[in-house]
Amino acid sequence: MYFNTKTASAIVGLTKRQIDYWDKTHFIKPSVHEAAGSGSTRLYSFTDLIQMKVAKNLKDNGITLQKMRKSLIYLRKNMPDIEKPLADLRFLTDGNTIFVLTRKSSEILDTLRNGQLVFAVALGNLIEELKGEVNHLHDEKTYTVNAKRHTYSVVLHTDTEDGGYWIECPSIPGCASQGDTIEEALEMIKDAIEGCLQLMPHKESGKKAS
Numbered sequence: 001m002y003f004n005t006k007t008a009s010a011i012v013g014l015t016k017r018q019i020d021y022w023d024k025t026h027f028i029k030p031s032v033h034e035a036a037g038s039g040s041t042r043l044y045s046f047t048d049l050i051q052m053k054v055a056k057n058l059k060d061n062g063i064t065l066q067k068m069r070k071s072l073i074y075l076r077k078n079m080p081d082i083e084k085p086l087a088d089l090r091f092l093t094d095g096n097t098i099f100v101l102t103r104k105s106s107e108i109l110d111t112l113r114n115g116q117l118v119f120a121v122a123l124g125n126l127i128e129e130l131k132g133e134v135n136h137l138h139d140e141k142t143y144t145v146n147a148k149r150h151t152y153s154v155v156l157h158t159d160t161e162d163g164g165y166w167i168e169c170p171s172i173p174g175c176a177s178q179g180d181t182i183e184e185a186l187e188m189i190k191d192a193i194e195g196c197l198q199l200m201p202h203k204e205s206g207k208k209a210s
Contacts, residue, residue, distance in 0.1 A: 002045065030044045057126065062095030164184075165185040167189045
């Protein structure tokens, strides 16, 4: 399951501008597909979303991007087996420094060498929260549209890779369309239904009575 910048922004709660900046400055880069010029699409993995969410939590609790970078440099140097610290470790902060819980539950590593323990980023809860947001995006929604004086049931899906929505009419096999908004998708599927019925008029027998 992959997510473009627009979808990642909606799930994590960051602006698209922040996500773009984090990519350009090599803080959190898309691990699935990087931007390759104007018009290209960044694609993020679920692990990338976890990193963004942890970073956002730290930022919301007073930790600057500069301090996060310094902490990650320290962790990558001292824990080289941890490929993505923001997704694999549990972070704690008091707004001034960043602590990390090591594999030994009794050890707390101060990555910036000062401060008191006040706030913890609960990674497990954060991941479950992200899963809920992702599942919500994939909820199918059923609508009805009118085409050629008949009513048809259509199913709307969120497109997490390209953004916007894709929509289908189950009673007419192969009849599908898309749109940037729900309203546009509904208008596009009506056009698609009418086009299918013109090509295959006998398919009108599969309509839902109005």
